[in-house]
Structures are given as structure tokens and as C-alpha cells.
Amino acid sequence: MTTTIERGRPGTRPVKAAPANRRPGRIRRIGLPYLLLLPALVLELLVHLVPMVIGIVMSFKVLTQFYIRDWGSAPWAGLDNYSLSVDFNAPVGEALLHSFFVTVAFTLLSVALCWLIGTAAAIFMQDTFRGRGLLRALFLVPYALPVYAAVITWVFMFQHDNGLVNHVLHDQLGLTDKPSFWLIGDNSFYALLTVSVWKGWPFAFLIVMAGLQNIPRELYEAAALDGAGIWQQIRRITLPSLSPVNQVLVLVLFLWTFNDFNTPYVLFGRAAPEAADLISVHIYQASFVTWNFGAGSAMSVLLLLFLLAVTGVYLAVTSRGRRPADA
Amino acid sequence: MPDLSTTPVARNSPMAPPRSFLWSRWIFLTLLTGFVLLPVYVMVSSSLKPLADVTGQFRWLPSELTIRPYIDIWSTVPLARYFVNSLIVAGAATVCSVVIAVFSAYAVSRYSFRGKRVFTVTVLSTQMFPGILFLLPLFLLYVNIGNATGIALFGSRGGLILTYLTFSLPFSIWMLIGYFDSVPRDLDEAALVDGCGPLGALFRVVVPAAIPGIVAVAVYAFMTAWGEVLFASVMTNETTRTLAVGLQGYSTLNDVYWNQIMAASLVVSVPVVAGFLLLQRYLVAGLTAGAVK
Numbered sequence: 318m319t320t321t322i323e324r325g326r327p328g329t330r331p332v333k334a335a336p337a338n339r340r341p342g343r344i345r346r347i348g349l350p351y352l353l354l355l356p357a358l359v360l361e362l363l364v365h366l367v368p369m370v371i372g373i374v375m376s377f378k379v380l381t382q383f384y385i386r387d388w389g390s391a392p393w394a395g396l397d398n399y400s401l402s403v404d405f406n407a408p409v410g411e412a413l414l415h416s417f418f419v420t421v422a423f424t425l426l427s428v429a430l431c432w433l434i435g436t437a438a439a440i441f442m443q444d445t446f447r448g449r450g451l452l453r454a455l456f457l458v459p460y461a462l463p464v465y466a467a468v469i470t471w472v473f474m475f476q477h478d479n480g481l482v483n484h485v486l487h488d489q490l491g492l493t494d495k496p497s498f499w500l501i502g503d504n505s506f507y508a509l510l511t512v513s514v515w516k517g518w519p520f521a522f523l524i525v526m527a528g529l530q531n532i533p534r535e536l537y538e539a540a541a542l543d544g545a546g547i548w549q550q551i552r553r554i555t556l557p558s559l560s561p562v563n564q565v566l567v568l569v570l571f572l573w574t575f576n577d578f579n580t581p582y583v584l585f586g587r588a589a590p591e592a593a594d595l596i597s598v599h600i601y602q603a604s605f606v607t608w609n610f611g612a613g614s615a616m617s618v619l620l621l622l623f624l625l626a627v628t629g630v631y632l633a634v635t636s637r638g639r640r641p642a643d644a
Numbered sequence: 645m646p647d648l649s650t651t652p653v654a655r656n657s658p659m660a661p662p663r664s665f666l667w668s669r670w671i672f673l674t675l676l677t678g679f680v681l682l683p684v685y686v687m688v689s690s691s692l693k694p695l696a697d698v699t700g701q702f703r704w705l706p707s708e709l710t711i712r713p714y715i716d717i718w719s720t721v722p723l724a725r726y727f728v729n730s731l732i733v734a735g736a737a738t739v740c741s742v743v744i745a746v747f748s749a750y751a752v753s754r755y756s757f758r759g760k761r762v763f764t765v766t767v768l769s770t771q772m773f774p775g776i777l778f779l780l781p782l783f784l785l786y787v788n789i790g791n792a793t794g795i796a797l798f799g800s801r802g803g804l805i806l807t808y809l810t811f812s813l814p815f816s817i818w819m820l821i822g823y824f825d826s827v828p829r830d831l832d833e834a835a836l837v838d839g840c841g842p843l844g845a846l847f848r849v850v851v852p853a854a855i856p857g858i859v860a861v862a863v864y865a866f867m868t869a870w871g872e873v874l875f876a877s878v879m880t881n882e883t884t885r886t887l888a889v890g891l892q893g894y895s896t897l898n899d900v901y902w903n904q905i906m907a908a909s910l911v912v913s914v915p916v917v918a919g920f921l922l923l924q925r926y927l928v929a930g931l932t933a934g935a936v937k
Contacts, residue, residue, distance in 0.1 A: 349842055353751035354763060356744045357813060364810040365770040368781035375781060438676060441669040444661070452673065454921050459680060461920035463871035465888050466909035470683045473690065473698075473902050481686055484702035515679065527931035547661045569771075576774040579873040583892075597776045597874075605878070610780050617777035624772060 369621075376618045380611035391611075398615035409603075413616060415591070416599040423506065423595065424574045427513045431570055434514070435521025436559070440551055443529055453526075460519035468583040471512045475499035500585060505593040513580055517573075521566060528562035529555070564635045571631075572624065596620060691907035698902035713907035717894075720904055725883075726890030727912070733801050733886055734869035737808035741816055741865040742858060744809070749820035750846050754832070764821075767814045775874050782807065783878055799881045807875050812865035819864075819930045823857030824850055860926040863919055870916050887912045 376398050378384075384391035404410040438456060442449055459467060474481040476499075483496040499508045536554050545553065578597035581589050587606070589598045600620070604613025690698055691713055693706040717723050748767075752760060786798035797803035831853065832845040840848060851858065876888040891912065894905045920927075 347757075350751040350755040350757040350760075353747040357748040357767065357817065358763070360744065360806070360810050360813065361767055361770060363785075364782060364807055365773060365778060366766075368778035368785055369773065371781035371785060372777055375784075434676065437672060441672060452677065454924065455677065456680060457920065457924055458684060458917060461867065461917045461924075462913050463867075463888070463916060465871065465873055465891050466687075466913045467683065469891065469905060469909055470687045473906065474683065474686055476902075479699060479702055479902070481682075481702045488701065515683070523928065524931060527928050530928075530932050547665050572772045576776070578775055579871070582873055582877070597774060600776045601779075601874075604776075604780055610784075613776075613780055617774060617780070620774050621777055624774065628772060 372614050373618055375610060376614035378611050380609070380614070382608040394611055398611045399619070401612055402615050402619060409612070412594075413599065413603075416594045416596050419506070419592065419594055420575060420596040423510060423513070423593070424571060426510055427517060427574045428567060428570045430510075430514045431517040431521045431574075432563070432567060434518040435523075436525050438518075438522050439525035439529055440555060442526070443555075456522055457519050459516050460523070464516070464579040465583050467516060468512055468580055471508070471515075472500065472584060475508050501590045503592045505585065505590040509581060509584060509593040509595075512584060513574065513577065516580060517570065521570065524562060524566045525559060528559050528566075532558045564632075568628065568631060572628070575624065687906045687910055687913075690903055691910050693903045695901060695903055698906075699900075713901070713903040714911070716901070717904045717908045717911065720901060721890060721893035723887075723890065723908060723911075726885055726887045729801065729880075729884055729890075730870060730887040730912075733804050733808065734866050736801075736805045737812070737869040738862050738865040740805065741809040741812045742862050745813055745816035745820050745861060746846070746851065746858065748813075748817045749824050750850060752817070752821050753824035754829070754842075754850075764818075767817060770810075771814050779874060779878060782875075786879070798879060799884060801884050804876065804879055804884070804886070807879070808869040808872060809865070811872070812861075812868040816861040816865060819861055820854065820857055823854045823930060827853040856926040857930045859923055860930040863923050863927065867916050867920060870912075 377394055377396070378391040379394045379397070380391050401407070401409055402413055405414045442453060473479075477483060477496055480499070482499060483493075486492045487496045497504055499505065532555065536558070537550055540550050540554055576597055577595065578601065581593060581595045581598045582601075585593065585598075587602070589595065589602075596616075600613050600616045603616060604610050689704070689706060692709050692711065693703070694708060694710050694712065697703050697707055751757070752764060783798065786803050790796050790798055795802075797806065827850050832849045835845040835849045836842070871888065873888045876886045880886060880889060891905070891908055894901055894908065
């Protein structure tokens with residue numbers, strides 16, 4: 318990669334675009350930005366965009382284990398994979414719809430809590446106090462820990478017989494009649510939510526912290542002169558000033574949480590309990606366990622369409638009334 | 645417990661905060677610290693327990709301190725091999741990702757060209773794709789490339805490196821654009837006048853001035869590759885398995901050696917957490933410069 322760029326070999330496109338009598342230096346200057354972008358572009362195409370197109374094609378094919386080796390020759394399925402996925406009266410569609418609702422509820426709760434905790438912590442830690450640096454480092458630990466190491470610790474804590482959670486709730490506080498199951502049954506939803514919030518809020522904290530540094534101090538000084546107390550300053554200056562940051566932050570949190578695979582996969586293993594059957598794991602199950610890649614792809618495409626629609630509506634609604642100069 | 649009640653410098657508010665604020669802050673931050681540290685405490689304390697302590701009822705304190713789990717983890721599963729695999733994959737993905745991101749960010753920051761906005765929007769939008777959507781096609785694509793050309797991408801470290809470096813690329817480019825923008829243009833124009841080519845200006849002037857941003861991006865890229873589970877679980881085999889998948893080996897055995905699992909989790913976390921904590925202020929600075937505008 319490096320050598321190609323350093324030779325400054327002009328790409329074919331810029332050469333054709335430039336008149337023949339131009340000096341080579343000129344050609345190089347026009348072509349250079351594209352050459353610099355080339356590696357990133359090629360890799361994004363290879364790993365993200367081409368597979369996405371293939372995925373869309375696959376969703377219209379009969380792609381079971383018999384055709385996996387040579388998926389190009391798999392027969393066309395028309396819309397069969399889609400009608401299978403959205404037939405909510407049949408088991409497959411019903412399970413997908415259930416998984417979708419679980420994911421929506423989980424995502425809304427998790428994003429709200431992550432945002433709330435992250436914002437509160439960032440605002441409380443805006444002023445200096447002793448131990449602030451240490452605390453800030455500590456708060457970033459859940460974000461820095463590898464997902465599997467952190468989540469596997471939670472798996473241990475949620476164990477029925479030897480876990481910390483049951484030991485505290487049942488043995489020490491006596492809040493439950495008998496030890497609860499956390500990783501199967503209905504409780505698994507709350508276990509997943511707890512882990513997700515624990516893991517996700519530091520990112521909100523990090524972003525809000527960076528956002529707070531861009532609020533001009535004069536705003537606070539002026540408000541203080543007008544007699545606004547600290548709570549009023551937070552409500553009237555800090556929170557409104559953060560809204561551009563929040564617009565992006567909430568969207569990113571939403572997309573990451575909705576698509577999260579790592580947390581449920583490590584927490585529950587391959588078979589997620591019904592109450593915590595997030596859509597990513599559900600599609601993974603539908604594809605790799607039953608080897609029905611066609612149906613799995615159709616579900617993925619539906620998921621992408623849903624996320625695109627939500628993102629579009631979200632950006633349209635939240636950008637309304639924003640001055641164009643902000644962009 | 646850090647003393648949260650003193651405010652020697654009230655940076656943003658000229659008035660001293662009222663008591664209600666100080667109390668809420670103290671309560672909130674104390675509870676949050678407990679929530680954050682609980683799993684960390686469990687991980688550290690359990691890793692020093694004998695097996696009997698982690699199979700029976702949970703104990704807050706070990707009945708005796710032992711470093712046995714730290715010795716056994718290497719033989720229960722081939723942890724050293726997973727560790728080496730993870731180091732190779734994450735290290736190579738980081739180096740490639742940073743170099744590519746530097747080139748892209750330099751182009752976007754210093755040149756105006758047709759398609760600039762399309763490029764940044766497209767690259768960033770790949771962040772929203774569900775991993776599961778391109779997992780299946782990428783899996784098949786790698787298998788097909790392997791069948792057609794003999795380049796083994798599926799099941800090899802190379803395929804994983806290629807995949808991971810594109811995961812961190814969008815965010816890295818985005819953050820480096822902000823960093824490069826903050827390096828004064830006069831500097832690289834002076835280098836150009838002195839006879840450096842554009843790449844000379846990049847490597848002799850812009851890159852040295854943006855080292856903190858590059859370090860932050862490298863840490864991010866390494867963390868991303870080190871912690872990924874989904875693609876690692878599908879695209880590796882026994883010899884190329886990384887820690888993300890390998891660590892699950894401890895719990896599939898008949899006896900679940902929780903003390904060893906906690907010890908192994910700690911061992912695999914230390915490199916990334918230490919690196920992250922040492923360099924986190926660069927990350928915040930990078931976010932402030934690039935992302936949060």
C-alpha cells in the first residue's frame with residue numbers, strides 16, 4: 318500500500334480527466350487525495366459494502382446448507398424468505414416479532430439509563446474536586462474492559478448457587494424466598510439490561526464530558542451574574558448547550574445497543590432465553606444453527622431497513638429548527 | 645473514598661455550589677462507584693480464591709489467598725496460544741488501521757476534492773450496519789475468495805485482521821480529521837516551500853504534531869479488535885482462535901473453574917485497560933477536537 322502511494326503513481330481516472338499538456342505535478346495534485354483515500358475505500362468496499370449487496374442478493378435465494386458451498390447457483394426464492402420472516406402467525410415470524418419487541422424495549426431502557434447516568438456523572442464532575450481524576454479513570458474501566466471478560470464476570474455474579482447477586486439478595490438481605498434464576502426465564506431481561514447499562518454508560522459519560530468542554534464559560538458567568546443557581550444553570554445552559562452532542566450520542570447509543578451481539582452472546586451463550594432474545598442473536602441463531610442463510614439474510618435486510626427508517630426519522634425530527642450554520 | 649465535598653476551584657460557576665448540589669453529587673457518585681467497581685472486585689478477589697470458594701456459596705473474602713488459578717489458566721485451555729493470536733490480530737489490525745486512517749484523514753483535512761462529503765458520510769454510515777447483516781455474506785465471500793484464489797481469509801488471522809481494521813477505520817478517520825484540522829496549515833505549507841512533497845509534509849509535520857490523536861486512535865483500534873466476539877466466533881478455527889472465543893473454553897468443561905475464569909479475564913484485560921487508562925485524556929482531547937463540534 319505504502320509504496321504505491323509514495324511513488325505517486327497517478328490513478329487512471331485523474332490522468333484521463335486532466336488534459337494531456339498539463340504538467341505531471343498538476344496531475345499528481347489532483348489525483349493525490351483519491352490515492353490517499355484508496356486503501357480506506359477499497360477495504361470499506363470489501364468488508365462492508367460488497368457484503369451488504371451480497372446479503373441483499375442472498376435474501377432472495379434459497380440458501381440452505383445444500384447450496385452454501387456454491388451460493389451463486391442457489392435457486393431464486395423470490396420473496397419467500399421475506400414472507401417466511403414476516404408471517405407473524407407462523408412460528409418463525411412470530412419468534413422474530415417477539416425478538417423485535419424485546420429488542421425495542423431493551424434498547425429504549427438501556428439507552429435512556431446510559432444517557433441519564435453518563436450525563437449526570439459528567440455534569441457532577443465538571444467542577445474540580447479532590448479525587449476527580451481518579452474517579453474519572455475508574456468510571457471508564459467498564460468501557461475499557463474487553464466485552465467477554467466483563468460479561469463473563471457478570472455471568473459468575475448471576476449464578477444461581479454460587480453467584481454474588483443471589484448471595485446478597487437472598488442470603489444476606491432476605492429479599493427473595495428462594496434463590497432466583499437470572500440467566501434463564503423472565504429475570505434474564507433485567508440481567509441483560511444491568512450488564513448493558515454497566516458497560517454502556519461510560520461512553521455517554523466520555524462524550525458528554527468532551528461536549529461540556531466546548532460550552533463557553535461566559536455563559537455560566539453571565540447566568541451567575543443574573544442570579545441563577547447551579548441547578549438553574551444546569552437546566553438552562555448546560556443541557557440546552559449539549560443538545561447537538563446529544564443528537565449524535567443518542568443515535569449512536571441506539572444503533573449500538575440495538576445491534577449488540579457480544580453482550581447477550583457471552584451472557585447467555587448460543588441459546589438466549591426468550592425474555593432476552595435480542596434480534597442480533599436471534600438472526601445468528603436462525604442462520605447458523607438452522608443453516609438457513611436465505612431467511613437469516615432476509616431478516617438482516619429487514620433489520621437494516623428498520624434502522625435506516627428510524628435514523629432518517631430521528632435526524633429529520635431532531636434537526637428541525639436547528640440553524641444550518643451549526644452543521 | 646475520595647473526598648467529594650471540597651471544591652477548591654469552582655471552574656465553571658463563580659459561586660460556590662449549594663449544599664443540595666454537593667450532597668446529591670456525593671450520593672450519586674458513591675453509588676455509581678459501587679456499581680462500577682462491584683464486578684471488578686469480584687473479578688480480582690475470585691481470581692485469588694481456591695476452587696472450593698467459588699463452587700459453594702459466594703464469599704466476599706477468600707478463605708485463603710492463592711495464586712494457583714494464575715498458574716492453572718495456562719494449562720486448562722491453550723491460553724498462551726489464544727493470547728498470541730489476539731496480539732497478532734489486534735496488533736496488525738491496529739497498525740494497518742492507523743496508517744490507512746492517517747492517509748484518509750490527511751486527504752480530507754488538507755484537500756478539497758469532488759466526493760469528499762460522500763466519502764465521509766459513506767464511511768461513517770457503515771458504523772450503523774448491524775454486524776449480523778454482513779457477517780453471513782462476508783463469511784461466504786471469504787470462503788469464495790479462498791476457493792477462487794487460494795488466499796485463505798476464512799479461518800485465518802489475515803481475514804480477521806482485514807475485518808477488524810475496517811471496524812475501527814471510520815471512527816479513526818473521523819477523529820483524526822479533527823486532529824489534523826487543529827494542526828495549523830502554515831506548518832505544512834512551510835514544509836512544502838522547503839521542498840517536501842505532500843507526503844513529506846504529512847510525515848514530517850502533520851503526523852508529529854498530531855501524535856496524541858494518533859495514539860488515541862491506536863488505542864481505540866486495539867480495543868475494538870481485542871474485544872470483538874461475533875466475527876471471532878465464526879471466522880476462527882482451533883489454531884487461529886482468539887481470546888474472545890478461547891476464554892469460553894473454561895466454562896464448557898464439566899467443572900466450571902470460576903477462579904480460573906476470573907484470573908484469565910483479569911490477565912486478558914490488563915493490557916487494554918492499562919493502556920486505555922494511561923491514554924484516556926488523549927481520547928477525550930481527540931473527541932473534543934474532532935467529534936463533538
